[in-house]
Amino acid sequence: MKQDHPKINFGKTGVLVINLGTPDSTGWLDIRKYLKEFLSDRRVIEVNPVIWQVILNLFILTFRPSKTAKAYKEIWMKEENMSPLLYYTKRQAEKISKNIDDENVIIDFAMRYGNPSIKSKIKKLHDEGCEKLTILPLYPQYAAATTATVCDEVYRTLMNMRWQPSLKVVPHYESDNLYIDALVNSINRKLESIDWKPDLIIASYHGIPKKYFDKGDPYHCYCHKTTRLITEKFNTIDIKTTFQSRFGPEAWLQPYTDKTLEQLPKEGKKNILTICPGFSSDCVETLEEILIQGKESFLESGGENFDMIPCLNDNEDHIKLLTSLIQRNT
Numbered sequence: 001m002k003q004d005h006p007k008i009n010f011g012k013t014g015v016l017v018i019n020l021g022t023p024d025s026t027g028w029l030d031i032r033k034y035l036k037e038f039l040s041d042r043r044v045i046e047v048n049p050v051i052w053q054v055i056l057n058l059f060i061l062t063f064r065p066s067k068t069a070k071a072y073k074e075i076w077m078k079e080e081n082m083s084p085l086l087y088y089t090k091r092q093a094e095k096i097s098k099n100i101d102d103e104n105v106i107i108d109f110a111m112r113y114g115n116p117s118i119k120s121k122i123k124k125l126h127d128e129g130c131e132k133l134t135i136l137p138l139y140p141q142y143a144a145a146t147t148a149t150v151c152d153e154v155y156r157t158l159m160n161m162r163w164q165p166s167l168k169v170v171p172h173y174e175s176d177n178l179y180i181d182a183l184v185n186s187i188n189r190k191l192e193s194i195d196w197k198p199d200l201i202i203a204s205y206h207g208i209p210k211k212y213f214d215k216g217d218p219y220h221c222y223c224h225k226t227t228r229l230i231t232e233k234f235n236t237i238d239i240k241t242t243f244q245s246r247f248g249p250e251a252w253l254q255p256y257t258d259k260t261l262e263q264l265p266k267e268g269k270k271n272i273l274t275i276c277p278g279f280s281s282d283c284v285e286t287l288e289e290i291l292i293q294g295k296e297s298f299l300e301s302g303g304e305n306f307d308m309i310p311c312l313n314d315n316e317d318h319i320k321l322l323t324s325l326i327q328r329n330t
Contacts, residue, residue, distance in 0.1 A: 009129025013105045014165065015326050016121055017093050018150050019138045019281060021113030022083040026072045032065040038113045043149040046212065068284075075287040086111070088281035089138070091314040092322060099323040105330065106130060118153045126165060133165040134330045136322065138280035140179060141226060142172035143208055143219035170329045174222040178324055180229045182317035183277055187234055190273065190309045198273040198305075200238050202260065203227045204290060205278040207243035207252040220253055226277050237273075244276075245285050261294050265302030272298060275309040280318070282311045 023034035039045055039056055047055075072083065080087050089109050097107035106128055110121040125133065135154055139146040151169060158164050173179050187201070205223040213220045227241045244257035264272060274294065276286045286308065295306045312318035 009127065010131055011104060012125075012129040013132040013134065013330055014122075014125030014128070014130030015096075015105060015107045015134045015136065015330065016118070016125065017089065017096065017107065017109045017136045017138060017322070018118060019085060019089045019109070019111055020146070020283075021111035022086045022283075023072065024115060025081075026069050026076050028065050028069055031069045031072065032061055034114050035065060035068060036061055041113075041145075041149055043152065044145045046209075071284050071288045074292060075282075075284055083283065084287060085281045085283035088311075088313045092138075092281070092319065095314055095319045096323050096326065099319060100326065107326075112150050112153060118150070119157045122154070122157045122161075126161070126163070131165050132168075132330070134168045134170065134326060136170040136326060136329075139278070140172060140176075140280070141174045141205065141219055141222035141278050144212065144217050145208055146219075147172060168329050170325050172222060173321075173325060174226045175229055176321065176325070178317070178321040180226070180233060182312050182315075182321055183226075183230050183275065184233045185317050186309050186312060186315070187230075187273075187275060190307065194273075194305075194307060196271055196305045198237055199269040199271045200240055200264065200273075202242055202257065202272060202274045203230070203239050204242050204244045204257040204274055204276050204294075206285060207246050207256070209248075210251040210253060213253060223278065230277070244289060257290070258294065258297060261298040261303075262301045265298070270302065270304040272303060272306050273309065274307070276311060279311045281313055286311055 021034065021038065023030045036056070039060065040053070042049060045052055075084060077084055077087055089111075093107050093109035100107065106125060108121050108125060110116050110118045112118065122133065135150065137147045137150040154167070154169075158167065203226075208217060208219055224241055227239055231239050240260070242255050242257040242260045243253040246252035246256065261272070264270075274290055276290060279286050291308045295308075298306045
C-alpha cells in the first residue's frame with residue numbers, strides 16, 4: 001500500500017537581511033529583555049561568563065534599562081510603533097525584493113537580538129521551500145561582535161535542522177564601490193541642504209574594546225579603510241575617523257567621538273558635519289547618541305553649527321548596493 005507523502009515545498013532561494021536588533025517597545029521590561037539577550041552574547045562581552053552574569057543581572061539589568069528606555073523614547077517612531085532600525089530594515093527587505101523580482105527568490109529580514117529572530121525567519125524560509133539560504137549581515141565593516149555573532153546564530157539554528165539548506169554568507173563590504181559611492185552621494189546631498197560649510201566631517205563608527213583589536217579583530221582597519229576611500233572620492237573637506245558607544249571602564253578604540261566633539265571648538269573647528277558609515281540604518285546610536293547628545297555637547301563646548309548625515313537607510317543608492325551584494329552571492 002502506497003503511503004501518502006507530506007507535501008514538501010522546494011526549489012526556492014531564501015535571502016535573510018540581518019541587522020543588530022531592537023526592543024519590542026520602549027517599556028522597561030522589553031528594554032531589559034533586549035539588553036539581557038544582547039549583553040549575554042559572549043562575542044559582545046568577552047568576560048568570564050560566571051562573573052559577568054552576576055554583574056549583568058544584579059547591577060546592569062537593574063539600572064541600565066531606564067536609561068536605555070529614555071534614549072529609545074527620544075527616537076521611537078510613534079505612528080509606526082517601532083524603532084527606526086526595525087522600520088528601515090523592513091523597508092530595505094521590501095525594496096530589495098522589488099528590485100530582484102524573482103518568484104524563486106524570497107527576501108526577508110531578521111534581527112540578531114530581539115524580534116523577528118533569526119531562528120524564526122530561517123524556519124519560515126525553510127517551510128516556504130528554500131533549499132538555498134543567503135545571509136546578508138548589515139555590517140559593512142566586519143567585527144567578531146557583529147558579523148561573526150550573526151553567523152553564530154545562523155549556525156546554531158542550522159544545527160537543529162534535519163534538512164538544512166545550503167548556505168552562503170555575504171562578506172563584509174567596507175570597500176565596495178557602490179557602498180563608497182552611496183556614502184559620498186549622501187555627503188553631497190547634505191551639503192546641498194545646509195547653508196554653512198563644515199570645518200571638518202566626523203566619520204563616527206561604533207567602537208569595540210581595544211583588547212578585541214589587540215587579539216586580532218580587523219574591524220579598526222576596515223573602518224579606517226572606508227574613511228580613506230570616501231576621502232579619495234570626496235577631498236574638499238577633511239574627514240576624521242572616531243569611535244562611539246563605549247561601554248564600561250576599559251579602553252575602547254580611540255579617538256572617542258564624544259571627547260572629540262567636546263574638543264573641536266577649542267581647536268577653532270566650530271562647524272561640524274557627522275556621518276556614521278558603519279550603521280546601515282538610523283538607530284538609537286545615530287539619532288540619540290550623535291544627533292541629540294553629540295550635538296548638545298558640541299554646542300555647549302562652543303560649537304556653532306552641527307548636523308548629521310542620515311544613514312543610507314532605504315535610499316536608492318543603498319538598495320542598489322544591497323541588491324548587488326545579494327545577486328553576487330546567490
